[in-house]
Amino acid sequence: MVNVEGITFAYNRTGKNVLEQIGFDIEEGQCIAVLGNNGAGKSTLLKCIDRICHAQEGSVAVDGKDVFSMHSSEMAQNIAYVPQNTGAINMTVYDAVLLGRRPYIKWDAAKEDREITSNIICKMKLEDYILRNVSELSGGEAQKVALARALAQEPRLLLLDEPTSNLDPHNQHEVLRLVRGIAKERKISVIIIIHDLNLAIRYCDRFLFLDGAKVYSYGGIETMTPEAIEEVYKMHVHIIEYMDIPVIVPFPDVKV
Numbered sequence: 001m002v003n004v005e006g007i008t009f010a011y012n013r014t015g016k017n018v019l020e021q022i023g024f025d026i027e028e029g030q031c032i033a034v035l036g037n038n039g040a041g042k043s044t045l046l047k048c049i050d051r052i053c054h055a056q057e058g059s060v061a062v063d064g065k066d067v068f069s070m071h072s073s074e075m076a077q078n079i080a081y082v083p084q085n086t087g088a089i090n091m092t093v094y095d096a097v098l099l100g101r102r103p104y105i106k107w108d109a110a111k112e113d114r115e116i117t118s119n120i121i122c123k124m125k126l127e128d129y130i131l132r133n134v135s136e137l138s139g140g141e142a143q144k145v146a147l148a149r150a151l152a153q154e155p156r157l158l159l160l161d162e163p164t165s166n167l168d169p170h171n172q173h174e175v176l177r178l179v180r181g182i183a184k185e186r187k188i189s190v191i192i193i194i195h196d197l198n199l200a201i202r203y204c205d206r207f208l209f210l211d212g213a214k215v216y217s218y219g220g221i222e223t224m225t226p227e228a229i230e231e232v233y234k235m236h237v238h239i240i241e242y243m244d245i246p247v248i249v250p251f252p253d254v255k256v
């Protein structure tokens, strides 16, 4: 269980708040989508939760433990974060994924660490890349490696900043299905920043709309309404059903 309460943050102490009193809860195994227009504060929220940015107010608790007072190794066992730009790292894919086990490794990787690493490499279908250097991979391949490393970390809370932005449509679905499956199986809470509302609907349980530094709404599929989308994105949409799946159809040329 994750509890985020009253997170308030400004990059410049005298500047305006990017986040104001942001609060929400996530159950074990739930995936939540963070939605909002460019500059709404989505990445900043993840950075505050991961202590990259220091919130001026508020708290984050994972399984009742205060994240802001955790030691860095305890923090790494609880929270894994995959940023928007994962950057090129100069090591093999295998080593990059194994690096996810670092919070658990004392002086050398144990058999269990190697098993977990191999397992996640197979699940992510990265077997053919294990000896390739990450810096030589395509953007989408590197994005999958960064996600594999975070999953190898076996966190209680997984933070993903646009994890599908570099992936082709097939891989977008594959990766989100995998993340959702692992979240349910291991009871990991997942926060995903995502711009594709149809992917969000397919793979997330709850939806946090940010608007004007505040929470516009937070809840299940019932909160994904044309009114909410129009208010937050200033875009006219229809929501239709296709084979029992809600599908958002935008009409960007219609002024709202």
Ligand SMILES: Nc1ncnc2c1ncn2[C@@H]1O[C@H](COP(=O)(O)OP(=O)(O)OP(=O)(O)O)[C@@H](O)[C@H]1O
Pocket (backbone or CB within 6 Å): 011, 018, 036, 037, 038, 039, 040, 041, 042, 043, 044, 045
């Ligand atoms: N390091 C920084 N210093 C000052 N302002 C920043 C910094 N990083 C982001 N901002 C500002 O904070 C606001 C929120 O940025 P953030 O990156 O959190 O938005 P976002 O919702 O993730 O946007 P996007 O969808 O474009 O990725 C924006 O106005 C941005 O310009």
